[in-house]
Amino acid sequence: MPFPVTSPSLTRALAQRGYADPTAVQSAVLAPETEGRDLLVSAQTGSGKTVAFGLALASTVLGESETMPATHAPLVLVIAPTRELALQVHAELTWLYEFTRARILSCVGGMDPRREARMLAAGCHFVVGTPGRLKDHIERGNLRLDELEAVVLDEADEMLDLGFREELEFILSEAPQSRRTLLFSATIAREIAALARTYQQNALRIDTVAANQPHADIEYRAIRVLAHEQEAALVNILRAQDSRALVFCATRDTVRTLHANLTARGFTAVALSGDLSQVERNAALSALRESRAQVCIATDVAARGLDLPDLDLVIHADLPTNKATFLHRSGRTGRAGRKGVSVLLVPPQRRRRAEMLLREANAEAIWLTPPTPDEIHAKDEERLLTHPLLHETPDATKLALAAKLLERTNPELIAAAFVKLAQANLPAPAEITVLPPESTRPARAPHTTKADRAMVGHGSWFRVALGRKQNADPRWLVPLICKAGGITKQEIGAIRIFDRETKFEIAHEAAYAFANAAAAQSEARIEPAAPPGAARPHFDGKPKPGLPKKTPGKPRFAKPDGKLNEQQRRRRNKAGHA
Structure with a gap:
């Protein structure tokens, strides 16, 4: 089914990016009955929401024209909960509206506000920002909303969770009443519904996911591991999976410690936490997106709204605190139709907590034990035998050099050198306790x-x-x-x-x-230990090996000649045996 888009400029951008068929949320917001209306949309993370509202706004800001009209004040305001998500939305809208000559600006914390003010003064069509920074620009007179035609609240549930209600209410109250308001949220909780009733007019509600429906593209695994071996289990999971991974921790200190330990083991890892500057965060994300890093260790707040293409694995090094956090973390993988894996590390004392989380999220998990070093070495061997270099057709120069190598060196030595080079940077697996299968535990x-x-x-x-x-x-x-x-x-x-x-x-x-x-x-x-009160081994009267025999009837403290010592004599006299 092709995109129901009439603008040639947007159609061209979609084709250039390889977009052929719309996702469920994109089809829903582009249906005829949504034309010009306020929308209240619930959709899974990674379902193509940014492209969805970008296309939905085309009729409002483009009309029949192929290019954006001249304007000084912005026509569209997009509010996102975090810097990372705002910058990602900015990037998505930039390519989508590339051929419309739209000017799209971002205003987020951590960036130079004076530079943003100068760019706002020069004029733009779209502004994408975080609530705090947008409110600051409005109060300073840098951001005018009098020509605004549409407001988009992306991941509104997360903005409320992060405590941005006051900023949202301020921004929405400053926007013209005639605007369109599009509200996107993973779930339509009571607070979201109340926000929609206050700031939307006759909104059309769109649910693209059934209630309590787990993410169909994510496989959930629960790894049983001893509490003191959680890091070792994480190491072996990363080695066995051999794909880019996002590891979630509960605190910044844990992020720093785990990042240092994984780096010391030989992993190419980056860290994301709230105490990093925006430049450091951008550098970490660039390393992961460009495959210069394999693992990203992050806190929940730092990873909110994070969109990492081709991310196959999410690991919960610390268990999530609630269902919403669990679904948000897991939703970083399995995006845009790709399959993903979400792994919970579950020590014995947290087993019931993990089961409760899975039950609340309506997610079926496979219970496993961590990969052992032998299993990882077997996977390494399998990956080596299917290495892409072994199946490429070499050019003439490489073939000539290979022939010279074969003339001078034994083929087995050449193959061994290839194995050594291919596995040179692989971190060593960790030794780990193999827990018994679940079926053997009563x-x-x-x-x-x-x-x-x-x-x-x-x-x-x-x-x-x-x-x-x-x-x-x-x-x-x-x-x-x-x-x-x-x-x-x-x-x-x-x-x-x-x-x-x-x-x-x-x-x-x-x-x-x-x-x-x-x-x-x-x-x-x-x-x-033996249970209390357990019977002691029966004494059969025979002397134990290595112990001297006792003489029957002989006093316990008798001298070698059989005479009583002074203490024994006094005791016997006192007892009337003198």
Whole structure:
């Protein structure tokens, strides 16, 4: 189905970019009933929204003309939540309106506001910016909205999440009432609907995705990993996948640490966090887009609105805090019809949280363990055997040089040199604990309490050398056990405190991972133990090897000649045996 576009200029731009068929959201906003109306659109990230509203605005700002009319004040204002998204929208509209002679400016934080003011004074047709910077230019008189014909709010839900309601309301109140307002959002939540009722007129609502529908182009995977081996698991996933990846972390500190560690291991990695300047952020994104970097480690805020073409892999190094964040992160891949993979790293203590996220997002995940070094080496071998250079037709110069090499060198040595060169920059895989398959781990009986598990023997027992002598108390023992073994308190059963040690029960399904994690930490020595009250080995009366025989009837502290010592004599006299 061709694009329903009447402007030859836009048709030419689409053809030059290879756009043949519209996406679902593009078809929806270009339907005849949308002509000239306000639109409230929900669509997945990566569905072609920028081209959609760019084409939808053509009838408003172009009309029957092939070129944009002369104007001093802007005709279209596009508001985006982040600098990266605003710059991406600017780039998309620039090529789409290339043959219309439209002037398109960006106004975003981190750039020189004086330069932006000079460009606004020179006149333009489109302004794309972030709420804070746009409000600043309006208040300073740099940005006039009196000739505005349309306003677009791109990813409005994220703008509200980031706290830009006040700025949005200010900008929209300054715009002419006769304008068109196009509002795009991943979900139409209550706040978005209220914003639409206030600032739109008889808006047509368009839903291009069914409610609770997971992204069809994304495969979800949940990787079971020990808590202290999450970085090792990340390394092996990156090595096994061998594609550009976006890794999400919860904090800036984690981004910095992980970026440094991955770089030290040999990965070409860049970082994105809120403490970077715009120049540094642009450099990082350019490196990733131009394939000079393989991995981008980012916080949620830094990656909002991020559009990275050909991104195949998203990894949640830290679990998302909610469903919206999970869907937003995952939506950075699987864009524009491409397939993508979203991977959750799930330590045992976060298993239930991960399952809840997947359930809320209505996403079916495949539960796996991290790739092992042997599996990665096998993939390396497979990739080497299908290396593109082996299937290219060399020119005459290269063939002549190859012939000289064969005359002087053994073919096996040449092949070995090729293998060495091809794998020279591959980071080494990390050694990792192989967890048992899920099917071999007995499930916990439903609706059982800690006491129930203790009584029916559903747990495995461990000991720690902390008891009453060390003021052992469950209030601080439970957090210590959870931290040492990477589990939650729900997986701890009975606790028995003795004078010099404490024995505690761990649910069977968590015991294997707990034992490995506890053995790797150094805060408290934890080891497997027999259950409290277990019968001791039967003593058959025979002397143990290496121990002296006891003489029957002989006093315990008798001297070698059989005479009692002074202490024994006093005890016997006191007992009436003198």
